[in-house]
Amino acid sequence: MKILVPVKRVVDYNVNIRVKADQSGVETANVKMSMNPFDEISIEQAIRLKEAGIATEIIAVSIGVSQCQETIRTALAMGADRGILIETDIAVEPLGVAKLLKAIIDKEEPELILVGKQSIDDDSNQTAQMLAALAGWPQATFVSKLELGDGSLEATREVDGGLETIKVNMPAVVSVDLRLNEPRYASLPNIMKAKRKPLDVMTPDDLNIDVTPRLTTVNICEPVARKGGVIVASVAELIDKLKNEAKVI
Amino acid sequence: MTNLIIAEHDGKNIKPATLNVVNAANAAGGNITIAVIGNDCGDAGKMAAQISGVNKVIIIDSPEYAHGLAENFTPLIVKMAVDYQTIWGAATTMSKNILPRVAALLDVQQISEITKVLAVNKFERPIYAGNAIATIESNEKPNVITVRTTAFDAASADGGSATIEKLDGLGDKGISSFINAAGSSSERPELTSAKVVISGGRGMQSGENFAMLEKIADKLGGAVGASRAAVDAGFVPNDYQVGQTGKVVAPDLYMAVGISGAIQHLAGMKDSKVIVAINKDEDAPIFQIADYGLVADLFDAIPEFDAALDEL
Numbered sequence: 001m002k003i004l005v006p007v008k009r010v011v012d013y014n015v016n017i018r019v020k021a022d023q024s025g026v027e028t029a030n031v032k033m034s035m036n037p038f039d040e041i042s043i044e045q046a047i048r049l050k051e052a053g054i055a056t057e058i059i060a061v062s063i064g065v066s067q068c069q070e071t072i073r074t075a076l077a078m079g080a081d082r083g084i085l086i087e088t089d090i091a092v093e094p095l096g097v098a099k100l101l102k103a104i105i106d107k108e109e110p111e112l113i114l115v116g117k118q119s120i121d122d123d124s125n126q127t128a129q130m131l132a133a134l135a136g137w138p139q140a141t142f143v144s145k146l147e148l149g150d151g152s153l154e155a156t157r158e159v160d161g162g163l164e165t166i167k168v169n170m171p172a173v174v175s176v177d178l179r180l181n182e183p184r185y186a187s188l189p190n191i192m193k194a195k196r197k198p199l200d201v202m203t204p205d206d207l208n209i210d211v212t213p214r215l216t217t218v219n220i221c222e223p224v225a226r227k228g229g230v231i232v233a234s235v236a237e238l239i240d241k242l243k244n245e246a247k248v249i
Numbered sequence: 250m251t252n253l254i255i256a257e258h259d260g261k262n263i264k265p266a267t268l269n270v271v272n273a274a275n276a277a278g279g280n281i282t283i284a285v286i287g288n289d290c291g292d293a294g295k296m297a298a299q300i301s302g303v304n305k306v307i308i309i310d311s312p313e314y315a316h317g318l319a320e321n322f323t324p325l326i327v328k329m330a331v332d333y334q335t336i337w338g339a340a341t342t343m344s345k346n347i348l349p350r351v352a353a354l355l356d357v358q359q360i361s362e363i364t365k366v367l368a369v370n371k372f373e374r375p376i377y378a379g380n381a382i383a384t385i386e387s388n389e390k391p392n393v394i395t396v397r398t399t400a401f402d403a404a405s406a407d408g409g410s411a412t413i414e415k416l417d418g419l420g421d422k423g424i425s426s427f428i429n430a431a432g433s434s435s436e437r438p439e440l441t442s443a444k445v446v447i448s449g450g451r452g453m454q455s456g457e458n459f460a461m462l463e464k465i466a467d468k469l470g471g472a473v474g475a476s477r478a479a480v481d482a483g484f485v486p487n488d489y490q491v492g493q494t495g496k497v498v499a500p501d502l503y504m505a506v507g508i509s510g511a512i513q514h515l516a517g518m519k520d521s522k523v524i525v526a527i528n529k530d531e532d533a534p535i536f537q538i539a540d541y542g543l544v545a546d547l548f549d550a551i552p553e554f555d556a557a558l559d560e561l
C-alpha cells in the first residue's frame with residue numbers, strides 16, 4: 001500500500017513572529033523554517049505503518065518555493081522513500097493545495113493520505129477535508145489513534161466533547177493530531193542517505209491546475225498588544241485585586 | 250437569501266456557539282436561515298426558531314445525520330448552498346470537519362475562524378497562532394466561513410419567531426460510520442463559554458492534583474482547562490486543551506496555574522478579560538501577558554486561594 005504525505009514548509013514554531021512594517025506579511029527573511037509539526041507526525045505514522053509491513057512506499061509531497069526541497073529531504077531522512085516538489089512562488093491556498101494533491105493521487109493511486117490537521121502559519125485546517133471531498137473519499141480528521149483494517153480504517157478523533165471513534169472505507173484521507181505519535185529525529189546516516197533518494201520536481205502548470213489565490217489579503221497587522229500587568233506579593237493581595245479592582249470574583 | 254448558518258446542537262438544545270455565529274452573520278447583514286441537521290433534532294429546531302434575528306429554520310431530521318459524519322452532511326449542505334450568499338459555521342470541531350469539504354465541492358476557498366466582519370465580503374482572521382491578524386477580501390460565491398465564537402457577542406436566544414420548514418435527508422453515503430464516543434461528562438460550564446476558566450499545566454504534576462483547580466472552578470462557577478503538556482502527560486482529557494490547536498477561550502477571568510506561557514498556549518487565551526498567572530518561575534513568559542502575576546509554588550498558593558474564597 002502506498003501512502004502519500006504532504007509536508008509544508010513553515011516558519012518554525014519556536015520563532016517569534018514579526019509583522020512587516022508595510023503590513024504586507026510576516027518577516028521570513030533570515031527566519032528559521034521547518035516542517036509543519038503536524039506533518040512530522042504524519043511522516044512518523046507512515047513510517048510506523050511501513051515498519052509494521054502494512055505500507056510499501058511513502059511519498060512526501062511539498063508545494064511551494066524551491067527551498068521546500070529541504071522539507072522533503074527531512075521527510076526522506078526520517079524514512080519516506082521519495083519526494084515530489086510542486087514548485088511555485090505563489091502562496092497556494094488550501095483549495096489549490098487540495099487540487100494539486102488530487103492530481104498527484106490520480107497519478108500515484110495511494111490508498112491512504114496522511115495530512116496535518118492544521119498549518120501553524122495560516123491556521124486554516126482545511127486541506128485534508130478539501131482533498132477528501134475532491135477525491136470523493138471519506139475522511140477521518142483530528143486523529144489521535146489509527147488502526148488499519150482490510151479495506152477500511154478505524155480512527156479515534158479528538159473532538160470538542162472528548163474522543164470519537166469512526167470507521168471509514170479506504171482509500172481515505174486522515175488528518176493527524178498532536179497525540180497520534182511522537183515523531184523521531186533523523187539520524188546522521190539517514191540524513192546522508194536521504195540525499196540520494198529520488199525527488200521529482202514539477203509545477204502546477206505541468207499538472208494543469210490553476211492555483212491563483214481566490215482571496216485577497218488586504219493587509220497583515222500586529223494584534224492589539226495586552227498592556228502589562230502587575231506582580232502581586234501574596235494570595236491575599238491577588239484576591240483583593242480580583243475582587244475590588246478587576247471585579248471578577 | 251443571504252445567510253445560511255449550520256447549527257451546533259445536541260438534538261434537544263442549540264449550543265451557545267450558534268448564537269455567536271448569528272451575531273457574526275448579523276454584522277454582515279441580510280436575512281438569516283439556520284439549518285438544524287441531525288437525528289431527532291426537532292426540539293433543537295424549535296429552539297433555533299426562537300433566536301432573535303433569525304428569519305427561517307430548516308430542519309433536516311434523518312438517521313444518517315445522527316453522528317455528524319462529514320460524508321453525509323456535505324452533499325446536503327452543498328445542495329442547500331445554491332440559495333445563499335454566505336454559509337456560516339462556528340469554528341468547532343464539527344464545522345471544521347464539515348465545512349472545508351463543502352467549500353471544496355462548491356469550488357470556493359473557505360475563510361477559517363474569522364474574528365471580525367468588516368463588510369459583507371471583508372473579514373479579519375488571526376494567523377500564526379494569533380501573532381498576526383490578516384484582513385481578507387473575498388469574491389467567492391458563496392462565501393464559506395467559520396467563526397471564532399469568542400470574538401462575537403451572543404445573539405439573544407429568545408424573542409425570535411422564525412418560520413420552520415422541513416427537508417428530507419439525502420441518505421447514508423455508506424463510506425463512513427460512527428463507532429462510539431467517549432466524552433468527559435461534567436456538570437461544569439462548557440470551556441468555551443464559561444465566564445471563569447482555571448487551567449493547569451505541567452506544573453500540576455498529576456491528574457489528581459487537578460482536583461485543587463476543580464474545587465476553585467466550582468466555587469467560581471467556572472470550567473477547568475489545561476495546557477498541551479498537561480494533556481499529553483495524561484493528567485486531563487484532550488478536550489481540556491486550550492491553545493492554537495485546542496480550544497480558544499475568552500472568559501472574564503482566566504487563571505493559568507503552572508503554565509509557562511508558550512505562544513501556542515497564549516493563542517487560546519490571550520483575549521481573556523483578566524488573566525492571572527501563578528508560577529514559581531518569575532521569568533515565565535506567561536507573566537508578560539498576565540494582569541496579575543503571583544510568583545509562588547502552586548502547591549502553596551492554590552490551597553490558600555481556595556481557602557480565601559470561602560472568606561469572601
Ligand SMILES: Cc1cc2nc3c(=O)[nH]c(=O)nc-3n(C[C@H](O)[C@H](O)[C@H](O)COP(=O)(O)OP(=O)(O)OC[C@H]3O[C@@H](n4cnc5c(N)ncnc54)[C@H](O)[C@@H]3O)c2cc1C
Pocket residue numbers: 013037038120178449450451452453475476477478479490491492493494495496506507508509510511512513514517527528529530533545546547548
Ligand atoms: C504544533 C504545536 C501545537 C501546539 N498547540 C498547543 C496548544 O494548543 N495548547 C498548548 O497549551 N500548547 C500547545 N503546544 C505546546 C506548547 O508549545 C508548550 O509546549 C506547552 O504549552 C507547554 O505546557 P506547560 O506550560 O504546561 O509546560 P511547561 O512549558 O513545561 O511549563 C510548566 C510551568 O510550570 C511551572 N511550575 C512547575 N512547577 C510549579 C509549581 N510547583 N508551582 C508553580 N509553578 C510551577 C514552571 O515554572 C513552568 O513555567 C503546541 C506545540 C506545537 C509544536
Ligand SMILES: Nc1ncnc2c1ncn2[C@@H]1O[C@H](COP(=O)(O)O)[C@@H](O)[C@H]1O
Pocket residue numbers: 006007008009036038039061062063064092094097114115116117118119120122123124125126127128
Ligand atoms: N503548501 C503545502 N505543501 C504541502 N502540504 C501542505 C501545504 N499546505 C497544506 N498542506 C498540508 O495540509 C495540512 C493542513 O494545512 P491547512 O489546511 O493549511 O491548515 C498541512 O499540515 C499539510 O499536511
